[in-house]
Amino acid sequence: MSADIDQIIKRSQEVCASTGNKLTEKRKNVLTVLLASTIPLSAYDIVDKYKAQFQESLPVMSVYRMLDFLIQEKLVHKLETAGQYMSCAHITCNHQHETPQFLICDRCGSVKEIGIKKHIIEDLERSIQSTGFALAHQQLELHGVCKQCQAISK
Amino acid sequence: MSADIDQIIKRSQEVCASTGNKLTEKRKNVLTVLLASTIPLSAYDIVDKYKAQFQESLPVMSVYRMLDFLIQEKLVHKLETAGQYMSCAHITCNHQHETPQFLICDRCGSVKEIGIKKHIIEDLERSIQSTGFALAHQQLELHGVCKQCQAISK
DNA sequence: TTGGATATGATATAACATATCATCCTTTCG
DNA sequence: CGAAAGGATGATATGTTATATCATATCCAA
Ligand SMILES: [Zn+2]
Ligand SMILES: [Zn+2]
Ligand SMILES: [Zn+2]
Ligand SMILES: [Zn+2]
Numbered sequence: 001m002s003a004d005i006d007q008i009i010k011r012s013q014e015v016c017a018s019t020g021n022k023l024t025e026k027r028k029n030v031l032t033v034l035l036a037s038t039i040p041l042s043a044y045d046i047v048d049k050y051k052a053q054f055q056e057s058l059p060v061m062s063v064y065r066m067l068d069f070l071i072q073e074k075l076v077h078k079l080e081t082a083g084q085y086m087s088c089a090h091i092t093c094n095h096q097h098e099t100p101q102f103l104i105c106d107r108c109g110s111v112k113e114i115g116i117k118k119h120i121i122e123d124l125e126r127s128i129q130s131t132g133f134a135l136a137h138q139q140l141e142l143h144g145v146c147k148q149c150q151a152i153s154k
Numbered sequence: 155m156s157a158d159i160d161q162i163i164k165r166s167q168e169v170c171a172s173t174g175n176k177l178t179e180k181r182k183n184v185l186t187v188l189l190a191s192t193i194p195l196s197a198y199d200i201v202d203k204y205k206a207q208f209q210e211s212l213p214v215m216s217v218y219r220m221l222d223f224l225i226q227e228k229l230v231h232k233l234e235t236a237g238q239y240m241s242c243a244h245i246t247c248n249h250q251h252e253t254p255q256f257l258i259c260d261r262c263g264s265v266k267e268i269g270i271k272k273h274i275i276e277d278l279e280r281s282i283q284s285t286g287f288a289l290a291h292q293q294l295e296l297h298g299v300c301k302q303c304q305a306i307s308k
Numbered sequence: 309t310t311g312g313a314t315a316t317g318a319t320a321t322a323a324c325a326t327a328t329c330a331t332c333c334t335t336t337c338g
Numbered sequence: 339c340g341a342a343a344g345g346a347t348g349a350t351a352t353g354t355t356a357t358a359t360c361a362t363a364t365c366c367a368a
Binding site for chain 1: 354355357358364365
């Protein structure tokens with residue numbers, strides 16, 4: 001485990017402690033698998049990687065439960081448009097977690113999590129205000145092509 | 155079939171003709187099923203409704219193909235976050251189809267399709283410009299609670 | 309130490325989606 | 339007209355994501 005991941009795990013334990021929950025060994029391992037991946041993973045992907053990385057088999061049911069937990073602790077995000085999961089890019093940031101916005105490359109599968117400008121969300125809210133609709137999640141998933149893949153295709 | 159749906163079907167046939175394609179009987183029926191629904195439907199939902207409405211069984215494989223066709227003609231949209239399909243709310247509008255924005259009620263499942271303000275998309279694009287990411291679909295799916303459901307919970 | 313709460317395992321099944329090959333239908337052109 | 343070609347649909351199998359439910363294990367406090 002890289003020092004980087006080590007530090008993120010440590011911070012994650014603090015986050016869980018602060019909500020009165022525990023980052024168990026297996027939850028920690030699942031998070032580690034996600035942290036080590038450059039692309040988001042499905043629950044079934046995690047089962048495979050977990051087995052390779054820890055020489056231990058984990059039922060997919062358990063992975064889903066651990067993902068639910070990690071999402072609740074805001075350590076992991078679910079990409080709804082892909083059915084995949086990725087670790088939060090801002091675990092070690094101390095500031096409040098902003099509305100996440102994901103840039104999903106449809107060519108290589110990489111995802112970049114960026115904070116969305118507050119005024120854009122506000123504009124968006126204003127734009128739908130007339131319909132009486134109350135926004136909930138406020139998570140945006142934008143598909144496209146990343147910088148690297150654009151360079152390759154040239 | 156209501157006069158309203160009748161008219162939309164007629165316009166849909168014109169749309170297909172303009173692209174050199176045909177709105178076959180079964181494609182038309184699938185579109186009719188979607189037009190008659192107040193909530194989006196999965197491909198399997200469509201199989202069931204089709205059977206009830208037309209006393210004819212349609213393989214789900216065929217439904218997926220017809221949905222692909224209808225989406226290509228922009229007569230139907232796919233909600234990526236739900237794995238469901240709905241007819242476009244603007245088939246009979248003559249103007250160019252804008253970037254669709256969907257307001258999905260997580261309580262009752264209803265979905266409202268509204269055109270997104272151009273300047274918001276532009277802001278969004280500017281906001282991600284520094285990352286070098288090139289936006290593709292530009293379809294936003296926003297989850298929340300609709301006006302009616304808010305009223306009920308009061 | 310024991311009982312309740314939390315976490316995990318095991319099994320089954322639901323729900324959404326695609327791959328592939330076969331058959332049918334329509335259009336076209338000799 | 340009749341055969342060839344292309345498009346549309348059917349049939350079958352399987353892949354992928356997710357949930358339901360009951361059993362077992364682990365932890366912690368009384
Ligand atoms: Zn995050
Ligand atoms: Zn890429
Ligand atoms: Zn539309
Ligand atoms: Zn509602």
